[in-house]
Amino acid sequence: MSSAPTRRQRRFLERYGPWAVVTGASSGIGRALAVALAEAGLNLVLVARDRPRLETLAASLMATHGVQVQVIAVDLARDDHLWTIRRLTDPLDVGLLVASAGFGSAGPFLDADIASETGMLMVNGRAVLQACHHFGRRFRERGRGGLVLLSSIAAFQGMPYAAHYAATKAYVQTLAEALHEELRADGVDVLAAAPGPTHSGFAARAGMALGMALEPEAIAPVILAALGRQVTVLPGALSKLLSWPLVPLPRWARVSIMGSVMQGMALH
Secondary structure, three states: OOOOOOHHHHHHHHHHOOEEEEEOOOOHHHHHHHHHHHHOOOEEEEEEOOHHHHHHHHHHHHHHHOOOEEEEEOOOOOOOHHHHHHHHHOOOOEEEEEEOOOOOOOOOHHHOOHHHHHHHHHHHHHHHHHHHHHHHHHHHHHOOEEEEEEOOHHHHOOOOOOHHHHHHHHHHHHHHHHHHHHHHHHOEEEEEEOOOOEOOOHHHHHOEOOOOOEOHHHHHHHHHHHOOOOOEEOOOHHHHHHHHHHOOOOHHHHHHHHHHHHHHHEOO
């Protein structure tokens, strides 16, 4: 069992507990956020496609932190994914949604597989939309709660050679910014987390070669600490290093620079 929660952890539990839903929880940032939430004492519903990995993580979190954990193995690209999630979560007192599921691609847009790109739109866009609408209504009714949406440093300008991925993250970023303003009077905190390159299964699936990259376990606490305090967090020094120097530049210049970076990272 974990030690007694700190005052910060108790406040977090009181505002966002007792249950949190984490999508993309089987690996990467989603997994690290699930671990950090369990450390804070929240019960968890873990959502991803890989049931064995979810069940292994659930067993570890229950044994280590004494929290309740349930798993939902579902592909968020499916039309019925929200119904599958609701079937388990509607009876629970959920106070936090962490929408960290997502994937990307790299390379020339016209060479991409359109079926895969459409699936990306469903996972990175539609699933976030539907989850925010459903859980946001629940949180508004209960008068407290939080939405954490995984954006990216790719969200702040067009990105040649990751054109569609950057577009999906721009959607997530602007949605989070607007919901932050709309829902704060209702007691619902909304945060966009915009990390830079991160060690996970993301790069391999996207067809990218990473040089420097963030560790999910290092940035998860930074993301959670920003909830209720910021609109957007750039977790980790690398995220800031790759973003801040571009801020003074005109948008066309940022697009050109990021395109050169992505062209060098793409494996195809």
